[in-house]
Amino acid sequence: MLQPVAVGHKTLADYSSIVGRTLVEEIRELAEPLRGKRVLHLSATAFGGGVSEILYTMVPLMRDVGLDVEWHVIYGREEFFNATKVMHNALQGNPLDLTEDQWESWRRYNEMNARELSRGWDVAIAHDPQPAAMHTLAPEKARHWIWRCHIDLSTPNPGTIERLLPYVQTFPDSIFHMQRYVPPGMDGRVHIVPPAIDPLAPKNMAFSPEDAIYICDQFGIDVDRPLMCQVSRFDPWKDPLGVIDAYRIVKQAVPQVQLALVGSMATDDPEGWDFFNATVAHANGDPDIHILNNFNNVGAIEVNAFQSHADVLIQKSTREGFGLTVSEAIWKARPFIGGDVGGIPLQVDDGVSGFLVSSVEQCAARAQQILEDPGLGRRLGLAGKEHIRKHFLMPRLLRDWLKIFTELER
The missing domain is CATH 3.40.50.2000 (Glycogen Phosphorylase B;)
Incomplete structure (x- = not known):
């Protein structure tokens, strides 16, 4: 049920003239001991929005430096995406919380996707709230789990974050754009990493x-x-x-x-x-x-x-x-x-x-x-x-x- 996303080929060397040889050499040195590690990115959609745009470049670049990386899109129908849109807005401060039926829908689809998730990953990365229950439901399917949050959690709807927190705080590692987005109660290691753009993507390459x-x-x-x-x-x-x-x-x-x-x-x-x-x-x-x-x-x-x-x-x-x-x-x-x-x-x-x-x-x-x-x-x-x-x-x-x-x- 989880859908693999086909991505193109990208080469780190192509970026040398833009970011400089020093950074490229640092990346290759870091990557060498990680060669062959199996990494899985999990997200809700393969197009539209910043998460998918990042992954269309990051996945092939991770492969280029020697990691074995896949990107899977979780399965969901309209009821699931309606619930997760309410959740997204609530986590960014909207006073409207999910209904009990919507919370049940979110958990049910996470259970379905957790059952279908394959085993043997060195690192599984769940992007944003849509697949955030999968670590709780299937922790054995990866050696390491990371929750990557791409949204602003600085002033969330209290009821929504209270219901979500038991799922996300169990991740051994989590990543946020900024320190003030980290909700109180995260138990694992927290990393602060802003996202980035691809200067060689068609959207960003030099145009006359x-x-x-x-x-x-x-x-x-x-x-x-x-x-x-x-x-x-x-x-x-x-x-x-x-x-x-x-x-x-x-x-x-x-x-x-x-x-x-x-x-x-x-x-x-x-x-x-x-x-x-x-x-x-x-x-x-x-x-x-x-x-x-x-x-x-x-x-x-x-x-x-x-x-x-x-x-x-x-x-x-x-x-x-x-x-x-x-x-x-x-x-x-x-x-x-x-x-x-x-x-x-x-x-x-x-x-x-x-x-x-x-x-x-x-x-x-x-x-x-x-x-x-x-x-x-x-x-x-x-x-x-x-x-x-x-x-x-x-x-x-x-x-x-x-x-x-x-x-x-x-």
């Missing part, structure tokens, strides 16, 4: 201005007028409605400005379409607001084009586990504005490599400032790209994983 212009033009963007753009899921925490409100304020001063809201719809996000439709309704037919998703044939290349061409890139989250779209945006060397929440401040030095904001009005003011001062935009963009290069590219994350695997073997 001409190619970006050509693609944006295909989607009705007037490439001769300024463009604000947010790339993210259609999710209340990403606040696309607030981005539209900020755009409307900017438009009063810069009437030629346009807005693009670009996102992907994921299989484990049944609420996504409802909020997508709410975003369309909030745009109220404005021809200068372009709302696009993967069902409009917007894939990685198109996202790259929008980010590479935009005059202002935005991630106006009100709650954010980390926000890989922030690093992806800044990597394009374009000026960036982000919500001052979660992991976003880790990626943005306010006023140096971008701007952090806490309201619609602040977002609008910073966007207008950038649009009226292109030199400022260039300085922010270049400083931001260098910050991401040093701290948030995939080889650094691979090194951090190898250090954790080394600790497990001691």
Whole structure:
């Protein structure tokens, strides 16, 4: 029932010119004693969202340095994903907890997947809450278990975290993006490891201005007028409605400005379409607001084009586990504005490599400032790209994983 995910081939050597030979050599040295170790990643979906994007690069890179790695997607139907979406929101602070039926559904599907999980793994890594009960249910199927939490647990719904904690605190090791995301009561070793992006993925590789212009033009963007753009899921925490409100304020001063809201719809996000439709309704037919998703044939290349061409890139989250779209945006060397929440401040030095904001009005003011001062935009963009290069590219994350695997073997 667990579905193996096919990933492409990647080579660590291809990243040397970007991250430097010193880091690549450190990775190979760490990997040598781990050669042949069997590692399993467990997640809820193979596309849509940051977890799957990380794994499509991390799994082949782990293989390239000698580990025997697989990635399996757990089985679930609509009732399961409805429950885990409520759980995800509650763990990030939503007052709505799961019903008893939803908790039962979550546990029942974990039991089904635990039965089907094969044995013999050196390390099994459960990503996020969806498969978080599997260690409790089948600890014997791997020598070491890790819970990898990708969401912000700093202010969770008390009832939800109380029910989840007995499952996740039993993991011998856990990994969080930031220290303040670690809930009280975690019994095992806790590791703090921010995620990272793949600079060689189609979404992030270098794009010529001409190619970006050509693609944006295909989607009705007037490439001769300024463009604000947010790339993210259609999710209340990403606040696309607030981005539209900020755009409307900017438009009063810069009437030629346009807005693009670009996102992907994921299989484990049944609420996504409802909020997508709410975003369309909030745009109220404005021809200068372009709302696009993967069902409009917007894939990685198109996202790259929008980010590479935009005059202002935005991630106006009100709650954010980390926000890989922030690093992806800044990597394009374009000026960036982000919500001052979660992991976003880790990626943005306010006023140096971008701007952090806490309201619609602040977002609008910073966007207008950038649009009226292109030199400022260039300085922010270049400083931001260098910050991401040093701290948030995939080889650094691979090194951090190898250090954790080394600790497990001691």
